[in-house]
Amino acid sequence: MIRDWPTQLAQATLVLGLAPLLSGVTRKIKARFLRRRGPSVLQPYRDLLKLIRKETVVAENASWLYRLAPYLIFATTWVAAALVPTFATGLAFGAAADLIVIVALLGTARFLLALAGLDVGTSFGGIGSSREMMFATLAEPAMLMVMFTLSLFAGSTELSSISAYMVAVGAVLSISLALALVALIIVAIGENARIPVDNPATHLELTMVHEAMILEYSGRHLAVIEAAAFVKLLLYLSMIACVFVPWGTASAGAGAVFYAVGLVAYLVKLGVLAFLLVLFETAIAKMRVFRVPDFLGVALMLGLLGTILLFVSRVSR
Amino acid sequence: MTGLDADIAHLLAGAMVLVSFLLLYQDRMFALLNTFAVHACVLAFSVGWQAYLQRAPHLFITALIALLFKGVIIPVALHRIVVRLGIHRTIEAVVGIGPTMLVGMALVGLSIVVMLPVTQAEAAFAREDLAFALSVVLLGFLMMVTRGNAVSQVIGFMSLENGLVLAATGARGMPLVVEISVGFSVLIAFFVVGIFLFRIRERFDTVDLQALDMSRGESA
Numbered sequence: 001m002i003r004d005w006p007t008q009l010a011q012a013t014l015v016l017g018l019a020p021l022l023s024g025v026t027r028k029i030k031a032r033f034l035r036r037r038g039p040s041v042l043q044p045y046r047d048l049l050k051l052i053r054k055e056t057v058v059a060e061n062a063s064w065l066y067r068l069a070p071y072l073i074f075a076t077t078w079v080a081a082a083l084v085p086t087f088a089t090g091l092a093f094g095a096a097a098d099l100i101v102i103v104a105l106l107g108t109a110r111f112l113l114a115l116a117g118l119d120v121g122t123s124f125g126g127i128g129s130s131r132e133m134m135f136a137t138l139a140e141p142a143m144l145m146v147m148f149t150l151s152l153f154a155g156s157t158e159l160s161s162i163s164a165y166m167v168a169v170g171a172v173l174s175i176s177l178a179l180a181l182v183a184l185i186i187v188a189i190g191e192n193a194r195i196p197v198d199n200p201a202t203h204l205e206l207t208m209v210h211e212a213m214i215l216e217y218s219g220r221h222l223a224v225i226e227a228a229a230f231v232k233l234l235l236y237l238s239m240i241a242c243v244f245v246p247w248g249t250a251s252a253g254a255g256a257v258f259y260a261v262g263l264v265a266y267l268v269k270l271g272v273l274a275f276l277l278v279l280f281e282t283a284i285a286k287m288r289v290f291r292v293p294d295f296l297g298v299a300l301m302l303g304l305l306g307t308i309l310l311f312v313s314r315v316s317r
Numbered sequence: 318m319t320g321l322d323a324d325i326a327h328l329l330a331g332a333m334v335l336v337s338f339l340l341l342y343q344d345r346m347f348a349l350l351n352t353f354a355v356h357a358c359v360l361a362f363s364v365g366w367q368a369y370l371q372r373a374p375h376l377f378i379t380a381l382i383a384l385l386f387k388g389v390i391i392p393v394a395l396h397r398i399v400v401r402l403g404i405h406r407t408i409e410a411v412v413g414i415g416p417t418m419l420v421g422m423a424l425v426g427l428s429i430v431v432m433l434p435v436t437q438a439e440a441a442f443a444r445e446d447l448a449f450a451l452s453v454v455l456l457g458f459l460m461m462v463t464r465g466n467a468v469s470q471v472i473g474f475m476s477l478e479n480g481l482v483l484a485a486t487g488a489r490g491m492p493l494v495v496e497i498s499v500g501f502s503v504l505i506a507f508f509v510v511g512i513f514l515f516r517i518r519e520r521f522d523t524v525d526l527q528a529l530d531m532s533r534g535e536s537a
Contacts, residue, residue: 173321173325173328174324175327175332297414297415297418298342305335305338305425308422311429312429312433
């Protein structure tokens with residue numbers, strides 16, 4: 001497979017530039033659903049700029065880890081996002097970094113975030129970290145099961161190859177893929193602290209998970225963490241788009257026209273997914289924290305079931 | 318049979334297994350009944366698709382029976398029974414949901430491991446259909462074992478029977494007479510169980526079957 005560096009760099013820049021816009025768009029659609037006007041779709045960019053300009057206040061007993069963690073979280077998340085094909089497959093890093101690496105990078109980011117939450121020693125941070133870890137024990141295996149299903153199906157753990165395989169086989173109806181899709185959506189909702197699991201827009205003490213961990217952060221640290229959260233949402237939506245609706249994505253070295261088509265297709269896919277996400281969020285109520293493991297457990301179960309059923313499907317092929 | 322046809326059949330049969338898991342997972346009475354209706358509807362679609370694939374018109378009748386009796390009449394009737402018994406509250410599962418799910422997974426694995434080698438001579442499609450059907454049957458048994466409430470045990474029994482119908486359509490050549498008689502026997506069983514439900518409640522003031530153990534002096 002052709003590996004080209006310009007595409008890789010372009011995609012890495014694209015995910016970074018697009019991520020705040022995606023969050024802005026989801027917030028805007030959400031506001032519209034709730035019959036509010038909502039802030040401009042560019043608001044997240046302004047928020048980030050504002051936070052960067054502000055003074056950074058650090059707690060007295062914060063260690064070096066607390067200062068370093070935001071940058072590491074951002075770096076790992078960004079690298080993970082850059083590994084997901086957006087408008088073209090055949091990423092330069094693809095050979096070295098497959099789905100397992102993406103999961104590991106996200107796991108590292110989560111680990112750092114939980115440590116940072118514990119570092120200052122406030123009770124909120126501790127609660128947030130412990131809850132995050134409780135969810136992670138189910139979300140990560142679920143993600144791995146989805147990955148196994150996909151790689152068994154496509155014969156590769158690399159996203160570019162999986163995407164290319166999906167295009168090659170055309171419309172395929174497989175129960176395993178359907179289960180993997182649902183499981184991946186549940187994991188994505190859980191990981192991005194969207195509504196049934198956590199509410200990204202609230203600071204209610206009893207329920208918050210993600211917000212609780214970053215409560216002590218301010219200024220540029222907070223800006224970097226927020227940016228990482230935006231990138232993470234984009235990452236999951238891109239992953240769903242590239243595996244389950246791979247049509248329109250340009251193949252490696254296809255030429256400028258195909259890249260343009262791929263880019264438009266990618267933006268349309270993101271828009272549709274964001275719309276569906278908001279639709280789901282608006283229709284459902286927030287869960288109690290202790291019901292979340294059940295919710296994520298369903299994802300794990302679906303992933304496992306998908307993998308098991310794949311062996312039955314093998315028989316007929 | 319083209320690839321897509323087989324895929325759809327596979328999808329529907331797999332969906333049956335999935336809905337069986339949903340049945341295991343539901344802990345509210347009405348949600349359980351609705352899920353059971355979905356189970357029957359998926360069965361009807363699955364059987365209907367088989368009828369189309371095998372060019373077997375009598376299977377359409379089976380599908381219709383499934384849709385009408387198990388998809389509509391029995392859930393509605395159970396709905397009324399539940400309202401009259403006044404048990405809209407949570408079902409107390411004997412085993413927790415998590416372990417139940419894991420056992421269910423193990424059962425699905427078991428049925429695949431058992432069915433695939435045993436039926437090696439059969440056509441590929443019948444094999445996987447039988448594996449799915451056995452999973453549905455075993456999950457139905459599991460549901461009857463893990464639930465203490467009589468109504469959810471009835472649901473478990475009915476879902477088990479859905480699995481039998483799925484198996485019957487996969488293995489070609491099951492006569493219509495047998496299917497109709499199975500369908501009616503289930504309906505009769507449903508009536509008998511319905512009457513028993515009220516009798517149990519009259520006698521023990523509950524439909525929790527653990528109360529029966531107590532009256533036999535088996536558990537404190």
